[in-house]
Every structure is written in structure tokens, then in C-alpha cells.
Amino acid sequence: MKHGRGLGKVYLVGAGPGDPKLITVRGLEAIERADAVVYDRLANPKLLRHAKPGADKIFVGKLPDKHMIKQEEISRLLVDLALQGKTVTRLKGGDPSVFGRVGEEAELLAEHGIEFEIVPGITSAIAVPAYAGIPVTHRDFTSSFSVVTGHEYPNKTYSNVNWENLANASGTIVFLMGVANIGTICGELMAHGRDPDTPGAVIRMGTWMEQRTVVGTLATLPTLVKEAGLQSPAIIIVGDVVKLREKLAWFEKRPLFGKRVLVTRAREQASELVRLIEERGGEAVEFPVIRIRRPERAETVRAVDEALRRLEEYDWILFTSANGVEYTFERMRELRVDVRQMYRAKIAAVGPKTQEALAARGLIADLVPNAGFQAESLLELLQSFVTPGERVLLPKGDLARPVLADGLRRFGAHVTEADVYENVPSLDGGEEALAMLRAGAVQAVAFTSSSTVTNLLEALRRLGEPDPVGLLNGVGLYVIGPVTAKTAAEAGLRVTASADEATIESLVEAMAR
Known part of the structure; x- marks a missing residue:
């Protein structure tokens, strides 16, 4: 511009x-x-x-x-x-x-x-100490602070740092870019009168998942930092406010702190999972091994359109995912099919997220399982309501298991299946994810469906990994439910934990345990 x-x-x-x-x-x-x-x-x-x-x-x-x-x-x-x-x-x-x-x-x-x-x-001078549980000011300790460079321009023939004033001031001192010179910094402060027992801390990679904090005194910090192997980028904070860390540290205490989680879900669906991982202190690495799109084969599109143009004929419409809701209504808008044509049908949703997607479009689900939130739990619930001869519309993805449709047919229902969306393999972000897995930089993988298991293994093979099963078995593997767990086990993967319920929230809780 x-x-x-x-x-x-x-x-x-x-x-x-x-x-x-x-x-x-x-x-x-x-x-x-x-x-x-x-x-x-x-x-x-x-x-x-x-x-x-x-x-x-x-x-x-x-x-x-x-x-x-x-x-x-x-x-x-x-x-x-x-x-x-x-x-x-x-x-x-x-x-x-x-x-x-x-x-x-x-x-x-x-x-x-x-x-x-x-x-x-x-500025990191304030934010990094805060993430380590150290406020730079506190009414019980100090009402001022100084921010000082710990790495002056190497060609300077003199220092702009007034060590005597710093050492004798009562406020907190924050040094940026100074970890390589920590011995000199602590030595100068003590040489100019600062008490060797003054609390101090060095915080590396503050506000990042890799944040590490070493606490000591002016006399001990240089040795402690060397033993811990802390390197740049890091800040040094000196003053009595460091004492508050023991009580106020919060960032490192979050349940997923230090965990980098590979998210395999389609990017269109991943935002909630990413948000929950980050809220609990983890870092999400997105490798969407599947991409969701509308069907492209002409015969599939014709079948979907025919089903949606006959909405008034159905006694039941069953939604098994939020994707199913989204793509059904998207196609209805394109076909100019009025939602009021659903007037005869009772509506069921497989779980709360699907229920929410329907509610956002003005539809209240008549039936939702209380637990499980998979095809089996919905089928069990429907057994008491669906009668022989009733007509059922099942908008779904192309990889949906036949459990629900087959079960309804056993009940005597006439089932119309409509593949309103397709799952397509994707390699978007794959090279970065593979490099991180090989480097041991990923601590967990989250699987949200059987297709994410099979597609991740296939994607890793296509990216040149000779042993994807062995590579993945080196990290924590978390699955959304028993069906996904079964797929993983059949592929040779060792599942670390399975969600108690087939929800994103429950999956993240399993990772946090």
C-alpha cells in the first residue's frame, strides 16, 4: 500500500x-x-x-x-x-x-x-518476572525499579552503567541481555556495596513454554546459573521482590506447562483444542493431517441434494458432528432449502458440541446422549424412540463408521445416508512437525478420530519417516475415545491415555492428568 x-x-x-x-x-x-x-x-x-x-x-x-x-x-x-x-x-x-x-x-x-x-x-523487563511470579514492585518491598542493559556495545571504551547508584538504590534492578555477563554484574553490585545476600533470579525464555527460573543471591547466582546451563535469552532480576516467587509462581504450575502437543485435527476444527491446550500451559503444534471439504464427486453431490430437497419426508434427522451441521446448512442455503421443511422431523445430536452447532442455527435437539458422545451411545438412546418404518436422514462425513446406520436398519428404520463432507489427507505443516518429533521437541500427540491416527502415520511415511510407529511411541499418545484407541492399538501405537468422554475438553483433561 x-x-x-x-x-x-x-x-x-x-x-x-x-x-x-x-x-x-x-x-x-x-x-x-x-x-x-x-x-x-x-x-x-x-x-x-x-x-x-x-x-x-x-x-x-x-x-x-x-x-x-x-x-x-x-x-x-x-x-x-x-x-x-x-x-x-x-x-x-x-x-x-x-x-x-x-x-x-x-x-x-x-x-x-x-x-x-x-x-x-x-517489555520483557516487566512481563518475564511477572510470568515467574515476581512483580517488579510491591508496596512491602519497593516502589521503584531500574531497567539496565547487561550487554553494552562491545566497542565502547566506557560504561554507561552507574554501578554505585544501582548498588545503593533500594529499588528492583532488571538486567536485559546480561546472562553471559552475570558474574561481572553480580560482582560489580557487591563491589559497590550491595549486600551479597540480596535475592536474585535469572529467567530464561520467559513467557515461552521453555521458561526456566533459577533463584539465588548475588553471591550464589553466577554459580547456580552455570550449573543450570542457562543461556541467552534471559533476564536477571535483583531485589527483595524475588522472595515473592515462592508464593506467586503461577505459569510453571499450569498442568500442561512444558508440554508441546501435536494437534492432528483439521485446521477448521482445531481452534478450540489449541485454545484449551494453551490455557492449561501447553504449546500446540498444528499438523492437520486431514482437511475437511464438501464432496466433489458428482454422484455424491446429487445424493446429498436429493436428500436435502426431501426434508419434509423424514421423521428423524441425526447429526453426528458439528461438521455435519455446518456442511448440511451450507448446502441448504445454496439449494435455497428452507429450514422449515424439517417441521416433521425430530432431531438428535451425538454430543454437546453438535448440540451447540444446531442451537446456533435455531434448532433445539430433541435427543442428546448424557455420556459417551459416540455413535454407539446415540444408537442406544434412539432404540427407545425410533419405530419400524420411520424415515431417518443421516448427514455425515465420508469416513463415518456404519455403526449408526446399520443399527437403525436393524430397528426397522429406513435410513438415508448423505455424505455432506469429505476427509482429505493433508501434509500442511508436516515437515516442521516431523523435524520436531525427530528432535524430541514434541511431548504429546492428540488424536481426535480414527482417521487422524491413520492419516498421521501415512503422512509421516510420505514425508520420508521410515518408522512412524516407533517415532510416535516415543511420546505421549492421547485419544478421544475407545474407537480411536482401538485404531491406534491396531496400528501398533501405545496409547498413553484415553478421554473419559468423547469431547475435546475431556481429551485435554486426559493430557493434563
Whole structure:
């Protein structure tokens, strides 16, 4: 998008401390509208998913003392992109104005007459201690804090850090980018009068799943950090507020903290599962091994259309998934079939999620099982209600098991099956997922259906994994119910736990136990 005189605009955005949900609304808007996103290593790559299709994603990450791209080159890149008329989002970890060198980038943009906007971010200096249970201020301890760089520019001949003032001030001190110099930092504070017994903590990868915290004193922290092997990125916090961690630590106590869970569900359905995993402290890695779509074969489409045009003939309409509801109503709209044609039919739903999907469309299910939430439980319930000769419509997916249809026919019902959607294998995100599995970076896999089991194994084979069963048996395997468990066992997989009920909530609870 071009701005004045054909120039682009540059957004200098703070991405927050790591947790992708901690970015500001304005920051997210800047990512969504960008033609090019220029990002560093401390910006969570998940944020790039919000970039529009076709946007350039340019990595300019820098390691301490190992700059892949010099700062001057990054600043020049922003200018060059803007001169091409592009909207550019420069994505930086934390807040760009706190040791983020945003001033240097903004200066060069201003010199070239390029419009820019600085979008503040949540600084790691406050957020990371908070995620470790350490507020930087507390009325019982201190009403002030200092934020200090722990890694000054190497060519400087003097230090801007006033160690004497820092050591003798009563407030909390937060050092950013200082873990490699922790011995010097603690030594300088003690040499200038700070009590060696002053509490301190080092927090690595704060707000990320890999967060680790070491607590000690100025005298002991350097040794403790070395023994723990903590490396950058990490912050150091010094002060009596560190004492509060024992009482206030919360992030690491969530039941799925430290677990990275591979989600195999179709992307269209995965959002709720991802949300629940993240709420409980885990990290979801999406590898949707199936994709849901409307049927494409002409004969299947004809059969669906014929069934939906005869809604007034059915005594029962049975929905066995939220997908079945969605695709049924989508096709009804296209065919201009009025929902009032269902007036004769009683409606049953296999479980609460399907019931909710119906309610969202103004339909209240007449029958819903109290437990189980699978075809077997719905069939058992229907046995007391369906009478011989009644006509039943069963909108379903192409891979649905025949349990329900066969059982209803045994009851004497006339069953019309309509495959309103199809399950198609997918490899989207597969290479990343396979690499993480091989590296031991995945701790659990969530299977939400039998098809996700078979499709994941097949996808791993297609991606070149010679032993997918052995690879998966090296992590926790969690299934949504007994049918999925049976499929997994038949494939040679060792199931860690099965959900008590066939719901996403119950599956996540099984992982958290």
C-alpha cells in the first residue's frame, strides 16, 4: 500500500516478550496489513501466521556477538522496502524502545522522509518476572525499579552503567541481555556495596513454554546459573521482590506447562483444542493431517441434494458432528432449502458440541446422549424412540463408521445416508512437525478420530519417516475415545491415555492428568 509520494510506511512494532497472545491489538493490525514483515529472533514466529497471503517474511535475527545482519543493514532494508512503496512491519521482541535500537531505525527513516509509526510492546523487563511470579514492585518491598542493559556495545571504551547508584538504590534492578555477563554484574553490585545476600533470579525464555527460573543471591547466582546451563535469552532480576516467587509462581504450575502437543485435527476444527491446550500451559503444534471439504464427486453431490430437497419426508434427522451441521446448512442455503421443511422431523445430536452447532442455527435437539458422545451411545438412546418404518436422514462425513446406520436398519428404520463432507489427507505443516518429533521437541500427540491416527502415520511415511510407529511411541499418545484407541492399538501405537468422554475438553483433561 503506497503512501505519500509513492513511499511506503514502516511500523516499528514491539512483539512482546514471547507469548504470542501478549502482542498489542495495534501490533497485530500492523502485521495483518504489511506487505513485508521484517522480524528478529525474539519475536514469536507464530505471529507471522497473521500476515496476509503473499507478504514477504524477512528474518534478520541476531545472536549476541554473532550478528547475522548488521544493524545498519537492517535499517537500510527498511528504507529500501518503503522506497518500493511497501507497507513494512518491523517486528521486534519486547518493546522496541527498550534496548531495541528503534531510535536508529526511525532516524534513518526520518532522514529519507518515510512515514513511520512506533507501536509499543510489552517489555520483557516487566512481563518475564511477572510470568515467574515476581512483580517488579510491591508496596512491602519497593516502589521503584531500574531497567539496565547487561550487554553494552562491545566497542565502547566506557560504561554507561552507574554501578554505585544501582548498588545503593533500594529499588528492583532488571538486567536485559546480561546472562553471559552475570558474574561481572553480580560482582560489580557487591563491589559497590550491595549486600551479597540480596535475592536474585535469572529467567530464561520467559513467557515461552521453555521458561526456566533459577533463584539465588548475588553471591550464589553466577554459580547456580552455570550449573543450570542457562543461556541467552534471559533476564536477571535483583531485589527483595524475588522472595515473592515462592508464593506467586503461577505459569510453571499450569498442568500442561512444558508440554508441546501435536494437534492432528483439521485446521477448521482445531481452534478450540489449541485454545484449551494453551490455557492449561501447553504449546500446540498444528499438523492437520486431514482437511475437511464438501464432496466433489458428482454422484455424491446429487445424493446429498436429493436428500436435502426431501426434508419434509423424514421423521428423524441425526447429526453426528458439528461438521455435519455446518456442511448440511451450507448446502441448504445454496439449494435455497428452507429450514422449515424439517417441521416433521425430530432431531438428535451425538454430543454437546453438535448440540451447540444446531442451537446456533435455531434448532433445539430433541435427543442428546448424557455420556459417551459416540455413535454407539446415540444408537442406544434412539432404540427407545425410533419405530419400524420411520424415515431417518443421516448427514455425515465420508469416513463415518456404519455403526449408526446399520443399527437403525436393524430397528426397522429406513435410513438415508448423505455424505455432506469429505476427509482429505493433508501434509500442511508436516515437515516442521516431523523435524520436531525427530528432535524430541514434541511431548504429546492428540488424536481426535480414527482417521487422524491413520492419516498421521501415512503422512509421516510420505514425508520420508521410515518408522512412524516407533517415532510416535516415543511420546505421549492421547485419544478421544475407545474407537480411536482401538485404531491406534491396531496400528501398533501405545496409547498413553484415553478421554473419559468423547469431547475435546475431556481429551485435554486426559493430557493434563
